[in-house]
Amino acid sequence: MTAIIDENTVLTGGDEVRADIVINRPKALNALNVDVLQGLILALEKVQKQESLRVITITGAGTKAFVAGADIAWMADLGPRAIADYVELGQRAMRAIERARVPVVAVVNGYALGGGLELAMACDVIIASDKAKLGQPEVKLGIIPGFGGTQRLVQRTGIGTARRLIYSGEMIEAEEALRLGLVDKVVSAEELQEGATAFCNEIINKAPLAVQQAKRLLRESSEQFLLSGLQREVETFLDLFQTADREEGMQAFMEKREAKFTGK
Ligand code: CAA
Numbered sequence: 001m002t003a004i005i006d007e008n009t010v011l012t013g014g015d016e017v018r019a020d021i022v023i024n025r026p027k028a029l030n031a032l033n034v035d036v037l038q039g040l041i042l043a044l045e046k047v048q049k050q051e052s053l054r055v056i057t058i059t060g061a062g063t064k065a066f067v068a069g070a071d072i073a074w075m076a077d078l079g080p081r082a083i084a085d086y087v088e089l090g091q092r093a094m095r096a097i098e099r100a101r102v103p104v105v106a107v108v109n110g111y112a113l114g115g116g117l118e119l120a121m122a123c124d125v126i127i128a129s130d131k132a133k134l135g136q137p138e139v140k141l142g143i144i145p146g147f148g149g150t151q152r153l154v155q156r157t158g159i160g161t162a163r164r165l166i167y168s169g170e171m172i173e174a175e176e177a178l179r180l181g182l183v184d185k186v187v188s189a190e191e192l193q194e195g196a197t198a199f200c201n202e203i204i205n206k207a208p209l210a211v212q213q214a215k216r217l218l219r220e221s222s223e224q225f226l227l228s229g230l231q232r233e234v235e236t237f238l239d240l241f242q243t244a245d246r247e248e249g250m251q252a253f254m255e256k257r258e259a260k261f262t263g264k
Pocket of ligand 1: 027028029031068069070071072073074090111113114115116118137138141143144145146147149
């Protein structure tokens, strides 16, 4: 694989018709800091300059995680302006995936939590390893999903499942995610890359203009609601970020202990 942009956090490779993007911070379970989010936007711009491109994949480096969410340690000390910039950047990165000219396939090789699941849900299709675990654990940190989870989870699973997963913060196995419509295909961990390639080839050999126009129309079918929902999500995320419970939730994560919430 050839690194064409910041080789520490986002790698790209592939061939004439397929681009592979890898989030590369395995020691932090590929958590999304500013470098990763900016790198992802740049990588998407770069690979789409290739006219022959038909499909993009996104995966996480290592065997443990796709992406374990927004970078909690990094977020914890941010002031109001910086956190607003960060959440807006995260939402821009998710929109860049959603608005890519060609279908984007999330290859979920491990934990897809919080911002990581949100990243997967911004992709067109989610293929998961049977070892993957998925969830929106933000309420355990005193916050809500901030990169589109309150909107895109509903789109994928319906509101009942979205409520259950977001209120409880629970992690679910890939097989359950498949039953719920949260992921589209589950493949054994050993065969994940082959499974992803087989699916990409299904797209690659179809009429490219038809696939790309279908992608646009499918996106536009719910775009108006999505955009206003995303705006309200940012505002609510920023309000919650000022609370004592958020400080306690993030501190507890970093100290590897249970949080004690007070509703303040
Ligand atoms: N941010 C920053 N660092 C993270 C991280 C995250 N989201 N997730 C994991 N890490 C780090 C850990 O702090 C740890 O670092 P150290 O080795 O320096 O201690 C390293 O990655 C390995 O993680 P663990 O030791 O915790 O590994 P584990 O196997 O015991 O647990 C896990 C794995 C269940 C995924 C656990 O790491 C975890 O719960 N991570 C946090 C998941 C989460 O809450 N995500 C949501 C973030 S908020 C968000 O995403 C908001 C939004 O919508 C925008």
